[in-house]
Amino acid sequence: MKRNRDDLVREEMNKEHQLPASIRLALDQSYAQIQKQSKKKAKKSWLKPVSAAAAALALSSAILLTNDTALARLQAFFDLSDPGIELAAENGDVQNLAQAQQSENITMTLNHFFVDAYRLGLQITIESQHISKDNLNDLSFEYRLFDSAGKEIDALVSDTKAIAGPGIYTGLQFQLTNVQNNSATVELLAESRMTTAPSLEGAQLVVETVHFNNDEGGITSVNGEWTFSLPSPTIVKQQYIANNTVSGITLNEAVVSNGSMHITFTIDEINIGETISLNTALIDERGQVFHAQGNSFKEFEQQTEVSLVFPYSVWNEQQKLSLKVNDYVALTLSKKH
Known part of the structure; x- marks a missing residue:
């Protein structure tokens, strides 16, 4: 049964007063989706997904920079106009986590999280002095996903790093939103096309590198460790x-x-x-x-x-x-x- 949309809004508002100011902007996306004109950016040469099929897809995935805004309907997160996740969000399947981690003078906050049998969605706000509203061209990160036993099950890392897991997700979509001075939000949506994704109960997401690209073509890469504990929502099939x-x-x-x-x-x-x-x-x-x-x-x-x-x-x-x-x-x- 669908949950009342007003009830969901009230729940988010009740949680909002507990959140640090650094992620209030991200939570605002829970109340109103913002439609934006987007343009695709260049391919990423540093990405090395976990399989040959993933490689072609991930390398063709684009970071979208969004500019002009207009008020749109309620959506927990993702400006990707995805009717499946929109309906899932209305029924309480998108988790509001507000987990903040700091490493190398960079704060990352995992704002929202979605997972079902075939897709994974993340919304992460990154706070760093390397982010400039007028000069940020691209923002991306490398991650590893571990199960409750600490076994690597998925990774998106550069060619210079070893991969231990079997690889689950392909078809990666990235989107960059809410770019401010010293702050920006990155949204990731990935698909498990070849198999049902394993349970993420007790799983951890570890971000280990962040890449900042400026308009002049310069890249600043920062290695660190930002570890997030993932919930295990009810999966329905x-x-x-x-x-x-x-x-x-x-x-x-x-x-x-x-x-x-x-x-x-x-x-x-x-x-x-x-x-x-x-x-x-x-x-x-x-x-x-x-x-x-x-x-x-x-x-x-x-x-x-x-x-x-x-x-x-x-x-x-x-x-x-x-x-x-x-x-x-x-x-x-x-x-x-």
Whole structure:
């Protein structure tokens, strides 16, 4: 059952008086989303994600600098216009943490955190003398994610660093917002396309390097250790099945979680690569269309297995969905009981 939106606002307001002034600006995003004009920045040469598939996607991910603002509807965080996370936030699935850590004269505050079976979202405010409102071109960080036993399960680090974990998340999206003198907020959204993400109960996120890029092309990198303890919210999942048969396409799995829907299908084509996500859509009963940010794939013989994550929430009240791929007849999906 959906929670009343006014109740959620009151909860956030009651928490706000406990927060340090340094993160009040970030919490304001819980009350009103800000729409901004954005422009994509250059690729990052220092990134080394945890797998070959992640490498191509992460290196093509862009930091978005936002400028002009206009008042928009309530959203816990992310200016990425993501309907799955928006609905998840309305139902209390976005955690307000307000965890602050300091290292090397830099303060990081993990403001908001989201995780479900297939996606991870972070909002971090960084306070540093290296941040200038008029001269900050790019801001990024390297991190490692550890489970409750201290085992590395995911990492986004530079080429010069070793990776011990198997790697979980790909399809990284970064966004830079609220740039002020000595302060800026970075939002990260990542997807687990090939498998269900493991439980993060007792997990830790460790940020170990921050990169500040100025408008003149200079880069200042600071190594430190900012460690955050992650909560373990309730993960909800609902499986869907295909109601019809479509020649050339086989549905392997369709599972919706708190703010994400993971779909894997096999198509009787090869050499479709990353472009298949551009021609694949999830459509609900009202005709609303959802697109994935990208896809992972495996080719074998004359077929390709495609995995995508759509911004669709288990809290959506629509019962039936359609999966439209290229010019094929749509697969109709319904909940498995």
